[in-house]
Amino acid sequence: MEPIVKTEDLWKIYRSGKVDVAALRGVQCEVLPGEFIAVMGPSGCGKSTLLHVIGGLAQATRGRVLLDGNDLTRMSDAARTMLRRHKVGFVFQRFNLLPALDARGNIAIAQHIHGDGFDPHRFDTVTRLLGISDRLHHRPAELSGGEQQRVAIARAIINEPKILLADEPTGNLDTKSSESVLRMLRKLNQDLGQTVILITHNPEAASYAHRVLHMRDGQIVDGIPVD
């Protein structure tokens, strides 16, 4: 089976003043379609940077990133934007919903940007699956953290992306909401075959994944299957 994500000697170097800081140092990894991967590691080890580079939000400095066969390192900004639109869904720690729009608007805008227009069937399926059908007319400020994160997940998967990238999605949630969100991610993975890469500090969260990658100092130090 061809990997959905493959990185080869992936480097990301940031310029901080006059100093170069390497956030990724030759990362090698592969993610197969339908896998649920957790990436763990201490703060500053490069987890989020890896997610941004895989998702096309940031450009790699060196090496290769293949996403569904597309080499992101050779793509222009516009091409990476197009790729994100069609193949990637993001979920962030701070939910990042648009405050002016209600839950429905926040999900629908992703469909609009995707360009295929509003698909009511897909919309109903996703919102029912995430249990937010009765909260669609509420603005983010009127929703609990768990509800906001479920809206954010709905927005991320509404266009059936090839991969869902979740950057510490439970970092701002209480235990109960965290479990709910993690169960949702596992359900999406199990029921819909959604490929998920989850960044987390929390070993309990990582236990929902098939495989855990540990990072340290910009490198993947091991990849342990979860029993």
Place this chain on the structure above:
Amino acid sequence: MIGHLVWKNALHRPLRTALGVLAVGVEVSLVLLIVGLTHGMLHDVAKRIEGVGADIMVQPPSASVFLAFSGAPMPEALGSRLAELAHVKAVAPVLLQLSSSGGLDIVYGIDPASFRAVSDGFFFLQGHGLEKPDDVLVDDWYARAKHLKAGDTLHLLGHNFHVAGVVGHGKGARVFVELHTLQQITGSPGKASLFFVKCDQRSSTNDVIGEIATLLPRYQIRPLQNYLSLMTQTTVPGLNTFVYSMIALAGAIGFLVIFLSMYTTIVERTRDIGVLKSLGASKGYIVKALLGETTLVCLGGIVVGIGMSYGGQFLLRDLFPTLTILITPGWILRAAALAIGAGLCGTSYPAWVASRKDPVEALAYS
């Protein structure tokens, strides 16, 4: 959907949106009132000159089409020579004097009999004609503005006049006194600023103009039938510059307010821009959303500005009944185009900055 986003974003910060709308409204109303006032005043003066009913106006060489700028350099006796010309039915000498008491007004010094002959007389709303040296006639707009009625006393040009009558507007000036009285007051005995000439028939106008030109070479001889067309902004020195300066100022207000408002907006919505980029929104999508928001604010501002202009017109008419403000559909369209143009220019740089934001930095913004 982008329209929905634009609408919701505008509603999300109602005070800022309202201030933007108000600023564009001020911009639009500034243009409409300044232009309306200049056009209205010119139009009003021209209509009143045409309304005298004469066929020709004779002024000395170098005299302005704007009567207020004219002096009294012609001998009154010239009128009898004009009256001798073929096809001339009547000639009325008029002495002009600018009065600054309670506003700027042109006072006509007229000989009642000859003025009646060229103008078919006044329409009296109150009182009677000029009978005594200190009598004055005022038109209905002037009477309303100064709260005058027949029998009242009017202090004008340093003298107390008796308001003999109130007449319908549209006969050249708003205030009329006896020619000889005005000549004495202004120290111009036997002088006139202009002559109104009435022909025996309108078709003779060009022939009479030719005869007068022969008799008085270099004098300003104007047919009054198309006087309105002479009264344009371009005929008043500096007026065009003033009007266009005010329009530029209004445009600058709109540009700066929208620029600052949208710049603040994109700083405040940095993370939202990052979110849109993470969803795959192109640079064009982000620019379109911001331009859409500006267009919405401008459209609101245009409606408010038109309302403010008509409100201002109503208020000014109430306070100064002799003022004429002409708000025309053509200038409404131009003011609207200016508002939208200035708004879109003001948004273009913030929108460009927003579209180029790094998505990772934008998402990390707090």
